[in-house]
Structure formats: C-alpha cells, structure tokens
Amino acid sequence: MDSEKLRQAFQRDGFVFLPGFLSPGEVNEVNAQLEKLIREVVPTMPPEHAFYEDRADSSTLKQLQTLFSYDLFFHRMMFGSRFEQLATVLLDDTVTGQNMQYFNKPPRIGKPTPAHQDGFYFMLEPNEAMTMWMALEPVDEENGCVRYVRGSHLRGLRPHGRTGVLGFSQGMTDFGTPEDLENEVYFPTQAGDLLVHHSLTIHRADGNSSENRTRKALGFIYYADRAKEDVTRKRAYQAQLAAEQRAKTDPNA
Template sequence: MFDTEKQQYDRDGFVVVKQFLAGAALAELQDNLDRYVREVVPTLGDGEAFFEDRSRPETLKQMQRMGGDPYFADYTLQPEWNALASALVGESVYAEEPQWFNKPPGTRHVTPPHQDNFYFSLAPANVLTMWLALDKVDAENGCLRYLAGSHRDGFRPHARSQVLGFSQGITNFSADDFVREVAVPLEPGDLLVHHGMTVHRADANMSAARHRRSFAMVFKGVSCERDEEAYDRYLQAARSQHREQGLEV
C-alpha cells in the first residue's frame, strides 16, 4: 500500500495524492474550520492566530496549535492520514497539532524558501508535513514550489526573515534554484506531502479575489529526537520577530 507514493516521496522529497479527501469528509473538515475561525479565533492571542491586519478578519493568514479544540485534537488520530504518513516515513508516527494556512487576496506576502526541519530541529529527520488544499491552488494565488531531491542535501543556511509565521528563511537561494524549482498546482482535496528537509517556498497571492487556504499536520517518526539547543535558537528568533512586530509572545 502506498508503494508508488513512497517511491516518489523518497526520490523527490514530496508527493501529491490526488483527492485524498473529498465529498462529505472534506465538507466536514471545512465546516469545522469555519466554526473554529468564527468561534475560537476571536478568543486567541497573536501567537496562535496571525493576521496581515488584525482589524480586518478577512486577512487571517495562519492558525497554529489548534489541538485545544476537541474536533482537531481527535483529527490527529485519523487513520488514513496516519497510515500514509507511516508508510512514507517508514516507521510509526505521531501527529503534532493541526495548522491552517492562507494567502488572502490583496495581501501580497510571500513564503520564504525554507526547510521545515530547521524549525523542528529533529534527528533523524523522519518528519513530514501533510498539506491539504482547501481552495484551487495555482501559480497566481501562490502554490508551493519545491527543489526536487533537496531533502538529501542537508541543511541550507537560514537567517531571520520578516515574514510572520516563517521566522527563518534560506539565505543562499540562488537564481539556479529558481530555475529548477517545481511548482505544484492543486485542486481542493488534493494532499501535498513533503519531507522535513525538502526546500520549498511560495510566491504571493496575486489574484484579485481568491484565497489560498490549506489544512496541515506534521507527522514525526517515533525515532525522532529534538536537538534542544538548535530548537531553542529557533524559538528565540521567532519570539524576537514577534516582539519587533508588536505581537504577544
């Protein structure tokens, strides 16, 4: 099971599973995300719900640590998600709290090139991110772009970025990298899975009216251990960024 997906994931560091979620299952997830935005987000601090402009609710761009909500706490145990993650990682896994991402129209913010495991600080790097499209995603509204095979090349140098929610970005992303990156368009319900070491980024949403919403979960292999010193450096950088932008930390 998942042999084809595993082969592509091992080769490229990412894989797309078309229509991983559809019909009633996708509608149920979207209904609960809408409920969370409507009822829970107004009660959250800046560190859990990021806005381009907090006075404009429509500019909500990221929600994290959603596991305090019973529905999303239970969602981390979804068997289909866990089975795929375990097959790709190659060992038993456990999920972190769900997250939600958006590029609202008109906000024009980019996602800097980065490797997720620079934030996670895990060794071995048996960690992946599952990213489910909730809207049609394409080049116009900021699809993800990958450097195929980069998960085998170790860490790239990172430094602080000015992008809220992505405190670190790769400093030596070159013109050659832009040329060889792979853009990944998706339909609602398509799942994009990438390795924690795969270099990826996204352009700004240049559309006039379309959002680019996604639901994501990080799955870690049971063998992973955190480099606490590296993780603390990342946390300090993130907190410093939040303070500079006037957010609660």
C-alpha cells in the first residue's frame, strides 16, 4: 500500500495492519536481543520499568518500559528507523519517539488488557500520537489478540477510571455500548506483523487462557510534533504511579 492510501486508512479507521513488517530473520534477532536484555539488564531495572504478574516469580514478567534507554539495539529500532518513518507518514508530521515497551501475557495467568485510549495517558493537545504493536510470536484469541473499535478515534476521549491491572492503570468506564461492539474488530497475528493505532482509538486485548503459550510483543509510541504535552500534569501522574508500584513491592511501605 502506498503512503497516501496507508495514511487515509489510518485516518478513517484509527488503525492499520501491516503483516510481515519484519522478516523472520529480523524477528529472530529481536527475540535474541530481548532474551539477553531480560537476562542481564532487567534484574537491575527499577520497579516502575519492569512489571510482573508475580514479582517473586521471574517467569511472570509482563511489561518493560523504555527499552531504548537500556540497549543500543532497541535505540536503533526506535529512532531513525523504518518504524519512525512510518509514524511520520501516518501522523503527517515529524514525530518524537517517547517509549518502547515489551509486553507479554504469561500462559494461564496473563490478564486481559482493559479497553482504553492511550491518549488518556499521554495528556496531549492536540491528541495526535500513535502506538505500534508488533507481534514477536503467533497471537490469537486464545493467548490474547488485540481488538480495536473502528473509527473510535474520531469521537474524542471517553471517561476512564482505575482498573487495578498492573501496567494499565486506567481503563474506560463506559466501554461496551452497542456502537463499540458493532465496530470492534480483532487481529490474529504472526511474528513480525505490525498493528498501528491512533492515540484516541479504543482498544483492548484478551487474556492468555492457553496452557503453555506466551504472548510476546513490542510497543512503540510516537508523538506528532504538533502535539504539546502537559508536562506538569504528566510528571505528577507518573510520580503517583511509581510510588504505587514501589509500595506494592515493599512490604514495609
């Protein structure tokens, strides 16, 4: 699909699906670098950058933040890359990379991701940003595929509230209207497939009900340069989340 058609689809639906964005060899390299990072670096990360379903069990690692700040390989994936180039096309602006994340849902215990809009967390005006989600292994309804509400980015932010789900502290409080359900679509993916959604697109993901399959993926967040961040409000929110995370891991807190 050429750049203009891709941008039109993104503006119309609030998401695009790009199968095979990375080759099998590239996916293998990403997975090898991730395994190294998890083995050598993750034990030294602060709790607000490494989330576990059960912190006492390292096999339940579910989310990592700011990968690019810990490893040059991931820095090169985030900045000056084809991911960044794609973001400039879809947002029709120069962009700034904000975060690069690792996601997993461990088998049997990986919880559903509540319906939400990333823009609620971003605190931008205008809310012009995007998240990319790249599968690192096959993902389907059993182990937690991504679901979007088509066109929902055109209707602004919806109410959000606390969820109690680690790594996704805010979720929509009014999700599930007939319009939501009628326009929801889901995407089974293969390793290397890329999903991209607007910061106002409503999305969620199933839990992992499988017996032995993980659900590993990378996430990239880019802001359009025309979007301005409420820095004071965002820092206060992040400080609150970090304090809550430390309290959960410190029995004396």
